[in-house]
Amino acid sequence: MYRKFIATVTAASIALTTLGALPAVAGDRQTVNAVAALLGLAVVGKIIHDRNDKKKQASHHQHKPVHREPAYKKPVHKKPVQRQPAYQPPRYDQPKPRPLPDRVSRKxxxxxxxxxxxxxxxxxxxxxxxxxxxxxxxxxxxxxxxxxxxxxxxxxxxxxxxxxxxxxxxxxxxx
Incomplete structure (x- = not known):
């Protein structure tokens, strides 16, 4: 994960150790410029590395598909459920049903x-x-x-x- 960062820091430390082996000259402007350039490169490398990590995390995160209702829905006509009414005793004001007439068989x-x-x-x-x-x-x-x-x-x-x-x-x- 931090390979590039570690490689950059290692390269910077090697470069600095070689500079340390040179005789130190007070007020040497080239040494200061070289160290500043290396620090600038390290900072830019770290920014690029962080940006790449954010892209990887964003690419691994999958968005759930969004289900949207259609703009027009056909009206659904459902028949009402007919339930049998509960038993009701006959009212006294209702006429009693007449018995069916006897069927006469033609045989x-x-x-x-x-x-x-x-x-x-x-x-x-x-x-x-x-x-x-x-x-x-x-x-x-x-x-x-x-x-x-x-x-x-x-x-x-x-x-x-x-x-x-x-x-x-x-x-x-x-x-």
Whole structure:
């Protein structure tokens, strides 16, 4: 660290020792000038050395990068967080909710239309066609392959076989 300084001081001391070996002459102006020049060089060397040390210290010190916000920021629109409200008992002035109406399934056939008819094949359970048209809203949507026509003593009758309708997902309405 102080190599240059030590080298300068050593050079100055060697020079001074050689001058000391010369005979001393009172009032010798050259000797005084030489010593003054050497002291001046030593002072200038020390100033240069100190300046170099400061530069080294400054170069080793790294500045942290400065983070600056951009001049324009896009506005951020955040949706408000919806939290569930705490339980509140119903107020007395609020109307009570109505019960949902009973759903009527279109696959439930009316019970009063079920008949048991005697045919040449034996007894057949069937739904009378005219009764279904009067009491069942979706009679026009019943499968045509379940349509059954038979003769009785009172004429030709039409209806739908109960077994065939059950295979297609229809059932007898209870109640």
């Amino acid at each position: 439930n056939l009316p019970q009063q239309c079920l008949r048991q008819v005697k045919t040449h094949r034996g007894h057949v359970r069937m739904f009378a066609s005219r009764c279904l048209q009067r009491n069942y809203r979706f009679a026009h949507r019943l499968p045509s392959q379940c349509n059954y026509t038979f003769n009785t003593g009172r004429g030709e009758r039409r209806g739908y076989e109960a077994r065939c309708l059950r295979q297609h997902g229809y059932r007898l309405a209870r109640g």
